[in-house]
Amino acid sequence: MSDFFPPFEPDDTSEPDGPEPERRRRRFQAVPVRLLVPNVVTLLALCAGLTGIRMAVEGRMEVALGAIVIAAVLDGMDGRLARMLQGTSRFGAELDSLSDFVCFGVAPALVIYMWGLESLGSIGWIAALSFAICAALRLARFNVMLDDPNRPPFASEFFTGVPAPLGALVMLLPVYLELIGLPRLEALPAIAAVFCLAIALLMVSKVPAYSGKKLGARIPRDKVMPLFVCVVLFVAVLVTWPWAVLSVLCVGYLAALPFSAMRYAKLMRDYEARQGAKAAAKARMVEPGIDGAAPDHDRPSHLN
Secondary structure (H helix, E strand, C coil): CCCCCCCCCCCCCCCCCCCHHHHHHHHCCCCCHHHHHHHHHHHHHHHHHHHHHHHHHCCCHHHHHHHHHHHHHHHHHHHHHHHHCCCCCHHHHHHHHHHHHHHHHHHHHHHHHHHCHHHHCHHHHHHHHHHHHHHHHHHHHHHHHCCCCCCCHHHHHEEECCCHHHHHHHHCHHHHHHHHCCCCCCCHHHHHHHHHHHHHHHHHCCCEEECCCCCCCCCCHHHHHHHHHHHHHHHHHHHHCHHHHHHHHHHHHHHHHHHHHHHHHHHHHHHHHHHHHHHHHHHHHCCCCCCCCCCHHHCCCCCC
């Protein structure tokens, strides 16, 4: 049975060294539950994304959009759960990237194509295809930048480009607007195609987007109860008027991107100024005579 179902090894991809009994004992070692919980949430997000594709094929656009929104919520939870439970692993990171590509690359592209881009023929398909490709490129770049040792400390507070989940939700804005009740104009599919390409380019761009990862890491005690009330009210409003709330959030997010870029530029200027000051101070410290020692030309050429 083990030949068909290999053991779950989140961090090791090779056989452990040592004699055969030691390798076998390592192979059948129990896996902590804290490593499994984030991966289960990621798989649930993947199931939601695949369900969204099925609903789009069947023409049930509202259910398809709801599945993608649920996938985005679960995607935001799995990373936080992994950090809280100290259950991060290489396996989980790879699984999360694959899930994100399906849920926020393939599924939204198919939804927008079957919603209206199909009427544009090959042009509509190229727009949807470009969005899926840009989502894949954005996720690949994100994984590579995680290992960059030269990133400034504040860079972890920003994404480079619009993240894939938010890009998928924002790209579907034309569908939200139609579901609100706005009339479907003849030029709407063409506008949606251009909008789809614009969001795709934002995902692979270098525009700094605030990540919000450190938001809410510590909540003051007197703010806990108001936070609970606000979350409950937000969920109630979202469930009651989902497409209107999503439309407002998407427009607000796009409007906030310039402010995020300006904030990043200010932090970068301050960081470069501090680094320049440190480099200048270090250069002064190594100048002759700066540490109280005699300059080279005052020192004897040999000792008596």
